[in-house]
Amino acid sequence: MPESVGLEWYSTGTVTLTQGSTHVTGVGTNWKATGIKCGDIFTVDRSVMYMVASVESDTSLTLLQAYAGSSGNTINYYIIRNFAATLQAELSAQISKQNAIYQTWQDGRLTEVGIPFDFSSLYKTTWASGRQYKALDIVMYNSALYVCVVAHTSSSSITPTNTQYWLSYAPAMPAGVDIFNYNNAGTHNMPRGKNLGSSFTTAQSTAIRNGTFTDIYVGDYWTVSGLSYTYLDENDETQTATYSGTLRIVDIDYYLKSGDTALNTHHVVVMPDANMFTAPMNATNTTEGGYVGSKMRTVYLRRAQAIIEAFFGASRVLSYRDYLVNAVTSGRPTGGAWYDCKVELADERQAYGSCIFDSGAADGTNIYIRYTVSCKQFNLFRHWPEMISNRQWFWLRTVVSSSRFATVDDYGRCYYTAAGHSGGGVRPFALVA
Numbered sequence: 001m002p003e004s005v006g007l008e009w010y011s012t013g014t015v016t017l018t019q020g021s022t023h024v025t026g027v028g029t030n031w032k033a034t035g036i037k038c039g040d041i042f043t044v045d046r047s048v049m050y051m052v053a054s055v056e057s058d059t060s061l062t063l064l065q066a067y068a069g070s071s072g073n074t075i076n077y078y079i080i081r082n083f084a085a086t087l088q089a090e091l092s093a094q095i096s097k098q099n100a101i102y103q104t105w106q107d108g109r110l111t112e113v114g115i116p117f118d119f120s121s122l123y124k125t126t127w128a129s130g131r132q133y134k135a136l137d138i139v140m141y142n143s144a145l146y147v148c149v150v151a152h153t154s155s156s157s158i159t160p161t162n163t164q165y166w167l168s169y170a171p172a173m174p175a176g177v178d179i180f181n182y183n184n185a186g187t188h189n190m191p192r193g194k195n196l197g198s199s200f201t202t203a204q205s206t207a208i209r210n211g212t213f214t215d216i217y218v219g220d221y222w223t224v225s226g227l228s229y230t231y232l233d234e235n236d237e238t239q240t241a242t243y244s245g246t247l248r249i250v251d252i253d254y255y256l257k258s259g260d261t262a263l264n265t266h267h268v269v270v271m272p273d274a275n276m277f278t279a280p281m282n283a284t285n286t287t288e289g290g291y292v293g294s295k296m297r298t299v300y301l302r303r304a305q306a307i308i309e310a311f312f313g314a315s316r317v318l319s320y321r322d323y324l325v326n327a328v329t330s331g332r333p334t335g336g337a338w339y340d341c342k343v344e345l346a347d348e349r350q351a352y353g354s355c356i357f358d359s360g361a362a363d364g365t366n367i368y369i370r371y372t373v374s375c376k377q378f379n380l381f382r383h384w385p386e387m388i389s390n391r392q393w394f395w396l397r398t399v400v401s402s403s404r405f406a407t408v409d410d411y412g413r414c415y416y417t418a419a420g421h422s423g424g425g426v427r428p429f430a431l432v433a
Helices: 083-112 202-209 294-311 346-351 379-383
Strands: 008-010 014-017 023-027 042-044 050-057 060-063 072-075 077-079 138-140 143-150 166-170 220-232 238-252 266-273 322-328 330-342 394-399 404-408 414-418 431-433
Touching: 050 202, 220 294, 238 294, 294 394, 294 431, 322 394, 346 379, 346 394
Parallel strands: none
Antiparallel strands: 008 077, 014 023, 014 072, 023 060, 042 050, 042 077, 050 060, 138 143, 143 166, 220 238, 238 266, 266 431, 322 330, 394 404, 404 414
16 A cells, blocks of 8 residues: 555555546456545556546446556556545535525526526636636536636636546536426425416426426416317306416325326326306305215316316316215215316315314214315415415315305405305316326
8 A cells, every 4th residue: 555645545456447448447446335436536657647537336437537548457556535625525516506506596586576686796707817726616617617626726728627627517507497406296396486488388298297397396387368268157058268367386296196096197286376267166055965066066167177278288187086075964074986087176185284164073973074185285385375365265175064165265264155155266276297
């Protein structure tokens, strides 16, 4: 083992090298297990140094620079395990990258509400000739981030792209930067609130269906203006109207793998910010037949479905299975079954996260119907409670008594209203892919 000066040298095993290649194959090297990593220095003759770009396994690693020496097998080698610089550089770069991404996201949100911002000073954008750079220095060059890994003095011929001194850590921030590096339903269920445009694009549909949800988050929305649609009214006569409003993502993959027939399609749950129109739950003040038998579900939601399908496309609005109340006795749900669902009203759990006026509790003898799949609060409402009401009052599908259904009050209260009230807001949700 050669003498070390504040650094540890590693030389277990031998390597196979090919001139002009960056790949190094080891025999008995144990690189992964012993913690060799990006930023360590590789050398054969201790005069020409190469930086380790990545370590794939105990016997395979990749250099940043192509090997310039003679090809051969069973070659002795040395790796400078630069713990201090390597770990600090990785931590600093990770923190800087996450901070930059978060700042870009926050700046985007500030722009949407009309607050000016300027993050031109977030990074050092000037590449100073003749400056002494030290490890962990971060600069922006040609709209990309670079981290200095070996201290040096710059000159006109040295730029951050020089692999002897710099690692390219992050590309230019894309216009639709994701908050996280991981594209899946779990990370994208964090609310963002970006305007996704005035139409549902093929790229957006693909990102949903393949489960990556790239640049699509809870809280993001589409703006709809003057959308023409056709529907059947309560007399089964064809009506044509227009709709303008905001359709917002309230959850992602909410119903995935659920139902008596499993829903296996990735989806977003979309809900308008405001009521689409007003209508009663029933012609009279009754909850007989439950939500399934209500005039709201059998008639009025046809209009809401026409609006949603006109914007997203009928084939992109998913059908799924849920267990719904279809019978009420003495003001309590006493019957239910599995139904095909498409555009539905939310229940109390989806709105509030718990049962408030739900009359389905046990009375000491019976346990009443609560077998719904819709058993958790929409993520948007959990993170942004002000989005629940929006100063609107609208129907929920929860049975409260023999004459009333639950509602969300325009004062933000949990409430209930007589089923025949004609001014009830209709703010349904649908699954879109």
